[in-house]
Amino acid sequence: MGSIRTHIRQPESSDEQWHALIGALAAAYERGWQPADLVHVASRALDATAVRCAAVTVLHEADLSGAWSRAPQGWLDQLRTIADVHPERNDPAEIGAAECASLTFLWRRLPRWHVLCPPPSAWPTRRAEDPHASATAADPKVLNKIRGLLAKAESTEYTEEAETLTAKAQELMTRYAIGAALLEAATPGSRVVVHSKRIHLDNPYVKQKVLLLTSIGDANQVQTAFTAQLGIATVVGSPVDLEQVEMLFTSLLVQATRAMRTEGEKGSRSTPFRKAFLFGFAVRIGQRLTEAGKAATAQAVVESEVEYRDLLPILANRAEAVQAEVARLFGPMREMTCSAVDAGGWHAGRSAADAATLASDGSAIAG
Incomplete structure (x- = not known):
């Protein structure tokens, strides 16, 4: 095939x-x-x-x-x-x-x-179908809806519209991920499935790009490990979360780059400004995605008719499984430090990420 x-x-x-x-x-x-x-x-x-x-x-x-x-x-x-x-x-x-x-x-x-x-030496003569693949794979219809929202966000010239569309994509991602977690927990004999995937980051501004990826992952139960000398980030999470995080990262990187270039047309084109811009964008977009995710979680609880206290252990169990896989793969890790030197770039980046309301119903979210 x-x-x-x-x-x-x-x-x-x-x-x-x-x-x-x-x-x-x-x-x-x-x-x-x-x-x-x-x-x-x-x-x-x-x-x-x-x-x-x-x-x-x-x-x-x-x-x-x-x-x-x-x-x-x-x-x-x-x-x-x-x-x-x-x-x-x-x-x-x-x-x-x-x-x-x-x-x-x-x-x-x-x-x-x-x-x-598994490396090639461990592959079968012919690939066998994974009996658990359909249970852990994301629904193509949901992924297509998310892709559609993100494609519109990338194509629009209006920052507010892009932010709103991205927020809707995050909310859809969160609600679907919670639904998948509830279904998995309700299936007899099921276990939490955790996968890992490498994301390759190109110059320039690799450190700022991985911060954006990490911020998106943190909002979606995905952990990120970065190998700086190779420009490769490894993301760890459920198969559904990984696929969604990669889609969101690709889209937001396009949006951030476009916003940065727009600022550059106003005269701010220095490398320190651009690094600070992407740093500010990453930090603030992570906060806003988290806010959107919390709102979507509350809505998902209402729709699924489960008590929030019953959902918490399920989410905690998934988080523990992800953390255990990270520890198995990488052992102890240190946090990456990243600072913004150019104050103008920092504030411009935050403004680009903070330009619009993220609630799907158009109401303001307290932050």
Whole structure:
């Protein structure tokens, strides 16, 4: 399903170099790295030509290893995204000796990392359907509604409309997540399912971007661990929460960048201003998403006809499961520090996040 086939020819690099590159890729997978990770680290360390070669190599290896019919769903999603970003489908034979050597050297040096899903050596001959997948996956209809709200928020030129649409998306996310938690708790023999996913952050302003991701995650029962030297954040939470947080982060990053550029057109274009802007935006949007989530939680309790005191243990149980997985993967962690130096940027960023009422009925929320 979704397989992308490449025509195999002798690469410009030697047979020995080509086999060494495929070997470095396969070995990195066994050490916990995934397809999108390897293309991302190539983008941070090498030039655009090498990055295209990295994408071609990843897709070609997927053909050789039968990944399209064997890999977990998350792995397939990464392969499809890589193919979408690099639609030229370059022939592996066009990979030059220099790019081949650079990628081999880079991937061989990658250390062992947290294993978030089974590596290729543990895959079955043919992927079996996960009997629990339908129970833990988000409802496509709900996701489409959320995507629709966020797409409108990204397309509008009016800040207030964007904020209101984003708030509605958050409320829908919260109500759906609570409904999923109640259903899971009511199912005999069920257990809390926690997954992990890596989010790749590009320069510039990576530290401020991960703060935005963390703020969104905190409002949605998702924890974030950041590996600064790689520009990779790992988010941990329920499958539903992870998918929703990633959608919201992608949209809010677009909105924040647009608002920052609008301020730049007024004359504020310095790097300190932009960093402070994104910092202020992230802090305030996190507060407002939390407020919207609390309002949606109260509404969900009314709609589900459960007592709030009965919901609290369910949410606490999910939070404990997420925290336990974070501790298992990363052990003790320290909090990332981030400060805003440019006062104008800080206040402008907060204003961009605070420009509109977030309640879905248009009433003000006390903050």
